[in-house]
Amino acid sequence: MAHTGLEIDHVSKRYGDVIALRDMTFEVRPGELFGFVGSNGAGKTTTMRIALGVLSSDAGQVRWAGQPITLDTRRRIGYMPEERGLYPRMKVAEQLIYLARLHGLSTTAATRSVDAWLERLGVAGRRDDEVIKLSLGNQQRVQLAAALVHDPHILVLDEPFSGLDPVAVDVMSQVLLEKCAQGVPCVFSSHQLDLVERLCDRVGIVRAGHLVACGAIDELRAGGTEQLIVAAPDAPLGWADDLPGVTGSHRDGDTTVLELKPGADDQAVLRAALATGPVHEFARRRPSLTELFRNVVTEHTDTTVHEERAA
Amino acid sequence: MSAPQAAADLGNGAAIRLVAGRELSTRLRSKAFRIVTLVMVIIVVALCIVLKLISGTSSGSAVGYLPAEQAAAAALPAVAKSTGQTVHIQAVPDETTGKAQVRSGDLDALLTHDNGRLTVIVKKDIDAGLRSTMDQLAQQIVFDQQITQLGGNPAQVRDASSSATANVTALEKPFPYQSQQLILGIAAGILIYVSLLLHGQAVAQGVVEEKSSRVVELLLATIRPWQLMAGKVLGIGIVGLIQILVIAIAGVAAGLATKILTISASAAVGTVVWLVVWYLLGFFMYAVVLAGLGALVSRQEDVGSAVAPALVFLIVGYVLGVSILPGDPSNRLMEILSIIPAFAPTVMPMRLAMGGVPPWEAIVSVVLVAALIPLLIWLAARIYRNAVLRTGARVKLSQALRPA
Numbered sequence: 001m002a003h004t005g006l007e008i009d010h011v012s013k014r015y016g017d018v019i020a021l022r023d024m025t026f027e028v029r030p031g032e033l034f035g036f037v038g039s040n041g042a043g044k045t046t047t048m049r050i051a052l053g054v055l056s057s058d059a060g061q062v063r064w065a066g067q068p069i070t071l072d073t074r075r076r077i078g079y080m081p082e083e084r085g086l087y088p089r090m091k092v093a094e095q096l097i098y099l100a101r102l103h104g105l106s107t108t109a110a111t112r113s114v115d116a117w118l119e120r121l122g123v124a125g126r127r128d129d130e131v132i133k134l135s136l137g138n139q140q141r142v143q144l145a146a147a148l149v150h151d152p153h154i155l156v157l158d159e160p161f162s163g164l165d166p167v168a169v170d171v172m173s174q175v176l177l178e179k180c181a182q183g184v185p186c187v188f189s190s191h192q193l194d195l196v197e198r199l200c201d202r203v204g205i206v207r208a209g210h211l212v213a214c215g216a217i218d219e220l221r222a223g224g225t226e227q228l229i230v231a232a233p234d235a236p237l238g239w240a241d242d243l244p245g246v247t248g249s250h251r252d253g254d255t256t257v258l259e260l261k262p263g264a265d266d267q268a269v270l271r272a273a274l275a276t277g278p279v280h281e282f283a284r285r286r287p288s289l290t291e292l293f294r295n296v297v298t299e300h301t302d303t304t305v306h307e308e309r310a311a
Numbered sequence: 312m313s314a315p316q317a318a319a320d321l322g323n324g325a326a327i328r329l330v331a332g333r334e335l336s337t338r339l340r341s342k343a344f345r346i347v348t349l350v351m352v353i354i355v356v357a358l359c360i361v362l363k364l365i366s367g368t369s370s371g372s373a374v375g376y377l378p379a380e381q382a383a384a385a386a387l388p389a390v391a392k393s394t395g396q397t398v399h400i401q402a403v404p405d406e407t408t409g410k411a412q413v414r415s416g417d418l419d420a421l422l423t424h425d426n427g428r429l430t431v432i433v434k435k436d437i438d439a440g441l442r443s444t445m446d447q448l449a450q451q452i453v454f455d456q457q458i459t460q461l462g463g464n465p466a467q468v469r470d471a472s473s474s475a476t477a478n479v480t481a482l483e484k485p486f487p488y489q490s491q492q493l494i495l496g497i498a499a500g501i502l503i504y505v506s507l508l509l510h511g512q513a514v515a516q517g518v519v520e521e522k523s524s525r526v527v528e529l530l531l532a533t534i535r536p537w538q539l540m541a542g543k544v545l546g547i548g549i550v551g552l553i554q555i556l557v558i559a560i561a562g563v564a565a566g567l568a569t570k571i572l573t574i575s576a577s578a579a580v581g582t583v584v585w586l587v588v589w590y591l592l593g594f595f596m597y598a599v600v601l602a603g604l605g606a607l608v609s610r611q612e613d614v615g616s617a618v619a620p621a622l623v624f625l626i627v628g629y630v631l632g633v634s635i636l637p638g639d640p641s642n643r644l645m646e647i648l649s650i651i652p653a654f655a656p657t658v659m660p661m662r663l664a665m666g667g668v669p670p671w672e673a674i675v676s677v678v679l680v681a682a683l684i685p686l687l688i689w690l691a692a693r694i695y696r697n698a699v700l701r702t703g704a705r706v707k708l709s710q711a712l713r714p715a
Contacts, residue, residue, distance in 0.1 A: 071534075
């Protein structure tokens with residue numbers, strides 16, 4: 001298919017004295033699931049709103065397939081705003097058909113697509129109910145349907161998993177992966193980092209309006225410290241502190257967590273552990289996205305922010 | 312990937328039609344719309360029937376007379392006619408029967424005499440018109456007696472005096488306002504005021520509904536702010552137009568059917584046409600302003616205070632109109648207000664229905680409002696665009712007017 005990526009190119013935005021975005025730059029490739037993470041107020045929503053043309057940027061460009069994005073190409077985007085919104089007093093199907101038609105679909109195509117998505121998302125039974133009468137979880141499903149009914153060529157979802165029950169999270173994940181498999185570039189923001197880690201091909205970490213890290217999770221891990229989990233109940237305290245390549249350790253019951261320099265020989269550590277007695281567990285642990293996130297964010301944190309945090 | 316459904320490009324017209332279509336379909340089906348329309352139709356029709364009943368009783372007074380009063384009673388209808396009254400006379404055999412009929416309401420008055428003076432017996436009090444007729448009759452009887460005593464012929468004197476009238480020459484021809492047209496004018500004023508108020512506020516509430524439910528962000532990802540605003544104003548405008556037409560046609564039909572309205576059909580049609588023209592002008596003028604002002608706030612509770620500055624003009628025009636125009640249709644102040652765009656939509660239709668508006672005034676007021684509308688649309692679109700996505704605290708007008 002002729003899909004090409006969504007490029008956010010040096011986009012900046014300020015509100016008065018507050019810099020909301022500073023040279024925000026990243027690309028979501030076709031068929032790629034891109035996770036957008038960052039603290040509240042870091043600029044995720046602002047970036048997405050600018051991509052959708054709901055906000056105008058002060059500088060920079062948003063491109064799709066190499067062309068600056070226009071209102072007509074924006075209609076091909078499936079969007080889920082952070083602030084969920086549907087007409088509360090409008091019937092589910094009627095509302096979705098209306099939204100699909102605003103995206104340029106004919107009434108018949110819109111109706112067909114709406115029925116298919118309501119079926120898929122398990123809310124077909126609520127087709128003719130007013131949105132306000134639905135449970136929060138079902139309202140979220142309708143909201144997702146609103147982002148999908150026009151068979152979008154790009155997906156931009158702001159916090160799509162927030163407020164979903166576990167079943168809905170699974171449905172949402174499946175839908176996202178499926179859309180990606182069709183070659184659609186998908187970008188979504190989330191605070192549920194384990195989910196992002198599990199689903200995303202690449203991740204962008206944003207802090208204070210700027211992208212501080214971007215890449216596949218493995219790439220982000222590269223160059224960072226590695227951890228070893230060693231369960232050796234008979235080992236004395238501080239048994240591994242003098243081993244080559246070990247930069248730190250802390251003990252939790254029988255288990256010792258060791259920080260290893262990149263490229264350090266873990267087999268030497270295992271031999272040292274066996275020398276103390278039985279070893280019940282010996283595992284290499286790669287830092288989770290949560291830890292990466294914490295590292296990246298604190299690395300770039302200047303002292304003033306530090307003080308604010310401490311306060 | 313599944314075959315992408317061709318998402319056709321959405322032109323301005325198509326986008327506005329879609330938005331307006333949603334407003335039309337959801338509002339026309341709403342209970343509120345149906346109830347309001349029905350209640351207003353019922354009020355208008357009931358008003359016609361009530362007016363009919365009231366005017367039915369004043370169509371003439373029934374006066375009974377004793378045989379002795381034959382001569383005086385015979386002169387009564389003619390006297391009544393000269394004072395603008397209608398009196399039917401009816402012979403009564405004796406005073407007891409006559410009094411009984413007055414008491415029962417069959418007769419409005421009984422003519423008798425007491426020591427040569429004309430005496431009228433009524434149930435409680437005498438109608439002012441009938442009283443002056445009776446006074447006139449009493450004077451005429453005395454007059455006739457005097458003329459006869461002086462040797463003259465009362466009939467000749469009456470003929471001579473009745474043909475003698477002062478010759479009046481008017482420098483400007485006054486417009487003959489008819490009470491029917493005054494009523495029509497007031498009805499037109501009330502109808503246009505209620506419609507503008509109701510549907511103008513509906514526009515502001517609709518804007519805030521989209522803002523408070525956050526659906527506006529989803530909408531603005533597909534269409535431009537001005538398209539959304541234009542579609543909303545247009546859709547609600549058509550809803551209001553349908554309502555005002557239903558009520559106006561029901562009112563005119565009821566008026567003609569009950570014969571309350573005896574004006575020509577063309578005059579009735581003219582009133583309705585002017586009503587529609589002024590509703591549309593007034594609606595678009597006020598609605599775009601109200602849409603802009605509504606966009607400043609995020610909660611339905613704040614709509615009232617946000618739109619109040621604009622509604623003041625609507626209310627002032629209407630209140631002055633209904634309180635001054637019926638008593639003084641050619642009032643100078645109202646003539647001036649009816650040309651000023653902010654007041655014209657409420658004042659001008661009242662004046663037009665009452666009649667006697669010089670064509671140039673009607674044309675100038677329409678032209679001024681029509682010229683102002685594009686300017687207001689530009690201004691309101693700017694406020695709307697700048698404010699509609701800012702939820703939370705009320706957006707200051709000065710901020711919203713700043714270039715984006």
